[in-house]
Amino acid sequence: MDLFTSSTLLTLLMLITPIMASSTNLYKNSNYQHYVKNMTLSAFIISLIPMTMFIHTNQEMLISNWHWITIHTFKLTLSFKMDYFSLMFMPVALFITWSIMEFSMWYMHSDPNINQFFKYLLIFLITMLILVTANNLFQLLVGWEGVGIMSFLLIGWWFGRTDANTAALQAILYNRIGDIGFLLSMAWFLSNTNSWDLQQIFVLSQNPSNLPLMGLTLAAAGKSAQFGLHPWLPSAMEGPTPVSALLHSSTMVVAGVFLLIRFSPLMENNKPIQTMMLSLGALTTLFTAICALTQNDIKKIIAFSTSSQLGLMMVTVGLNQPHLAFLHICTHAFFKAMLFLCSGSIIHNLNNEQDIRKMGGLYKILPFTTTALITGCLALTGVPFLTGFYSKDPIIEAATSSYTNAWALLLTLIATSLTAVYSTRIIFYTLLEQPRFSPLMNINETNPALINPIKRLLVGSIFAGFILSNNMPPMTTPLMTMPLHLKLTALMVTTLGFIIALEINTYSKNLKYPHLSNFTNFSTLLGYFPTIMHRLPPHLILTMGQKLATSLLDLTWTEIILPKTMTSIQLKASLLTSNQKGLIKLYFLSFLITMTLVMLLFNYPE
Amino acid sequence: MNPLISITLLMTLILSTMIVMISSHWLFAWIGLEMNMMAIIPIMMKKPSPRATEASTKYFLTQATASTLLMLAVILNLMHSGQWTIMKLFDPTASALMTMALAIKLGLSPFHFWVPEVTQGIPLTTGLILLTWQKIAPISILYQISPSINLHLMITMSFLSILIGGWGGLNQTQLRKIMAYSSIAHMGWMTSILLYNSTLTLLNLLIYIIMTFTMFMLLIQNTTTTTLLLSQTWNTTPVMTTFTMLTLLSMGGLPPLTGFMPKWMIIQELTKNDTLILPTLMAVTALLNLYFYMRLAYSTALTLFPSTNNMKMKWQFHPTKQMTLLPTAIVLSTMLLPLTPTYYILL
Numbered sequence: 001m002d003l004f005t006s007s008t009l010l011t012l013l014m015l016i017t018p019i020m021a022s023s024t025n026l027y028k029n030s031n032y033q034h035y036v037k038n039m040t041l042s043a044f045i046i047s048l049i050p051m052t053m054f055i056h057t058n059q060e061m062l063i064s065n066w067h068w069i070t071i072h073t074f075k076l077t078l079s080f081k082m083d084y085f086s087l088m089f090m091p092v093a094l095f096i097t098w099s100i101m102e103f104s105m106w107y108m109h110s111d112p113n114i115n116q117f118f119k120y121l122l123i124f125l126i127t128m129l130i131l132v133t134a135n136n137l138f139q140l141l142v143g144w145e146g147v148g149i150m151s152f153l154l155i156g157w158w159f160g161r162t163d164a165n166t167a168a169l170q171a172i173l174y175n176r177i178g179d180i181g182f183l184l185s186m187a188w189f190l191s192n193t194n195s196w197d198l199q200q201i202f203v204l205s206q207n208p209s210n211l212p213l214m215g216l217t218l219a220a221a222g223k224s225a226q227f228g229l230h231p232w233l234p235s236a237m238e239g240p241t242p243v244s245a246l247l248h249s250s251t252m253v254v255a256g257v258f259l260l261i262r263f264s265p266l267m268e269n270n271k272p273i274q275t276m277m278l279s280l281g282a283l284t285t286l287f288t289a290i291c292a293l294t295q296n297d298i299k300k301i302i303a304f305s306t307s308s309q310l311g312l313m314m315v316t317v318g319l320n321q322p323h324l325a326f327l328h329i330c331t332h333a334f335f336k337a338m339l340f341l342c343s344g345s346i347i348h349n350l351n352n353e354q355d356i357r358k359m360g361g362l363y364k365i366l367p368f369t370t371t372a373l374i375t376g377c378l379a380l381t382g383v384p385f386l387t388g389f390y391s392k393d394p395i396i397e398a399a400t401s402s403y404t405n406a407w408a409l410l411l412t413l414i415a416t417s418l419t420a421v422y423s424t425r426i427i428f429y430t431l432l433e434q435p436r437f438s439p440l441m442n443i444n445e446t447n448p449a450l451i452n453p454i455k456r457l458l459v460g461s462i463f464a465g466f467i468l469s470n471n472m473p474p475m476t477t478p479l480m481t482m483p484l485h486l487k488l489t490a491l492m493v494t495t496l497g498f499i500i501a502l503e504i505n506t507y508s509k510n511l512k513y514p515h516l517s518n519f520t521n522f523s524t525l526l527g528y529f530p531t532i533m534h535r536l537p538p539h540l541i542l543t544m545g546q547k548l549a550t551s552l553l554d555l556t557w558t559e560i561i562l563p564k565t566m567t568s569i570q571l572k573a574s575l576l577t578s579n580q581k582g583l584i585k586l587y588f589l590s591f592l593i594t595m596t597l598v599m600l601l602f603n604y605p606e
Numbered sequence: 607m608n609p610l611i612s613i614t615l616l617m618t619l620i621l622s623t624m625i626v627m628i629s630s631h632w633l634f635a636w637i638g639l640e641m642n643m644m645a646i647i648p649i650m651m652k653k654p655s656p657r658a659t660e661a662s663t664k665y666f667l668t669q670a671t672a673s674t675l676l677m678l679a680v681i682l683n684l685m686h687s688g689q690w691t692i693m694k695l696f697d698p699t700a701s702a703l704m705t706m707a708l709a710i711k712l713g714l715s716p717f718h719f720w721v722p723e724v725t726q727g728i729p730l731t732t733g734l735i736l737l738t739w740q741k742i743a744p745i746s747i748l749y750q751i752s753p754s755i756n757l758h759l760m761i762t763m764s765f766l767s768i769l770i771g772g773w774g775g776l777n778q779t780q781l782r783k784i785m786a787y788s789s790i791a792h793m794g795w796m797t798s799i800l801l802y803n804s805t806l807t808l809l810n811l812l813i814y815i816i817m818t819f820t821m822f823m824l825l826i827q828n829t830t831t832t833t834l835l836l837s838q839t840w841n842t843t844p845v846m847t848t849f850t851m852l853t854l855l856s857m858g859g860l861p862p863l864t865g866f867m868p869k870w871m872i873i874q875e876l877t878k879n880d881t882l883i884l885p886t887l888m889a890v891t892a893l894l895n896l897y898f899y900m901r902l903a904y905s906t907a908l909t910l911f912p913s914t915n916n917m918k919m920k921w922q923f924h925p926t927k928q929m930t931l932l933p934t935a936i937v938l939s940t941m942l943l944p945l946t947p948t949y950y951i952l953l
Binding site: 570571587 | 671770775
């Protein structure tokens, strides 16, 4: 084994050690957190080795370890695929996890189960890496389900609160609906290509039918909170802020888009599927951006922002640009995690206040957090030469200059400007103006466990885009020339969004609307989607089930069909046959005429 | 009625059926049938009442029509074959006409409308004669012309008779009408096997006569004409309730009683001829018959209906009527099944 292989496997194995250490005494004292954090740091540094080697030599690798099972001609092994996507994603994920673990040493400091929290975060990280490096669909499913389960456990961390339990269950249910699509495509691939290995699938089914691709799209929609399966993501903000930062902004929710990126060779030539993904992504991005405009919980605004960016990633996959989507995954992870950490800092400092209507004036009080928040928002909106610019701008350029659905493009542009609007809203309400919180707050940001992670991610938010896009080997032909107005589209809509938002926010100091308008209601109630969909379909399906069991089965099939019908038929027939009127002359006459006619017709047929 | 007259009428009745059975000339057979009809009309009018008058008028009209049609068929046969011998008919029209004439005589559907009304209007003994003895003559003619009968016509009429016999009897409480519908159904069973194996027709006729005779004898014993009266037999002769039930079940065709024998044989012959739907449907609709027999058995034997205290004393007195052949008939109509192989006598 050479350095490539050994460093990859070492990265993965190192992360398992603290899990095994949890059965020892180390688990009981407070050094466990440092242990886990340092292990993650070491794993990050070691994972830089394969990444650098890949950038240098452009050699992909496939590690196939353990032959697990063979059923007839189907062979299942434990295999890791280290290619462009997984090698680039691993350091990014490990870096962010390291920062978040250090942050949660400050955030969850007073929690008695803090060691268990770290263990859960680590298990989540391991399953995420399994997902990313999987070479066959079974291993991917292991990782997929693993991140789902850890999401459940971590969202329901404060399980004494019913809202948290409901949110965790909601996450599981929506993910399960996506899993139906995943299993469907697994079954299709197994029966049509006799393998779950990615290499064999790509060779044997160059143009698969729409069924497995729809299944994969459904799986991505479930995991990445696309429209229709999106309500779980804002509800998942019931979990602690580190959980939101790790799972629901950077790593878990991108698993769906990652799956589509993995299978992008199958979707290159399938225009209908691409159009479907494009439309779904465009709808998601605009809808969640609209919902983010009127939320009052800071974490929910950032959650909807995540959802909007996921829609944008789906749009990119729908434009047949998987590498741009992957770049956006990596860059988005940096500034979104940082936004969540800043919001965690604000929340803890304001004594667990999450409503932005009761924050304000933190500009001078929390200078470092303010800096990070503003930089993060600017990176999110795609201000030139920050991180977001290097991925978002090429996406918009690719969208405007490709032969694509104009409606989807329009929606995406509107959503881009709305991104600027809600970012301005966050900044305005939390940082600017006069303070709206109680004066007796104990606010400080001197703890290095808080500052260092945000510092690192801040550096990442500013420079990571530049570094990543210059070091990633180009896989597709970049578009070099386009008209000036197309080039400036993203910038112009963003600027427009900023200006409008600033205007309206300053209005809110002087004007007050007497009653809520319908549009505000639509946006605040998340488009009425949870209200309708969480009540009506279950009610209909359960009543249908009850009616099927009792009315149809019990009553109709076993009682009415045979016994009662028979009874009524016999009654009617008996009444018919035994009630006669004695019209003798009529009977005889009809008999005579019939006989005469019959004899004549049959004997003289002409 | 003057005993001399009644003896003459009975003798004529017997003689007429004999004439029909032994004749080999069509005209003679027709004479026998006419004598039959003429003889029984006064017997029906033994107790004059508007009901009896109506019954005998209806009977006369239908039977006269039937005889006329029979004559027409005979003439047509003469025209096509040039001879008067009683054998199979040589013209399909003549065959159809004669089949229909005999169907009217027997009371097969769709010419069954006279049977319940006539049976209801006459006393029980005359009803017995009507439903048993009067069937012998037409069946004997049918037996002799069976090779030329149109299959579709026959099967249609017989299946329809079974259905009508079943459904019609469901709505009745008068026992004579019930027996009339039962006779229609049994005629249906008899004629269904006529074209496949005519011996079984005769077997069925024989068993049917025995069972109907038993039933009527039991009814005549207490002059019960309605279900309500039948339910009081436990007061007069408790042992007859058991026999009534057994006879009714035998008429319904339940093994191991005698009534099962003809049904079993008929179904076997029909299935041997590759007609499977017909015997299935016939067997299923025989259940309708069984249902109203069971209803009678329920109110007679299985439950003791309430009655006044005076009624409960009647068993203490000896019966005044003569039980003609009743024990013999009961034994014959319930225990004849093991003697099935002896039906080869009829061949």
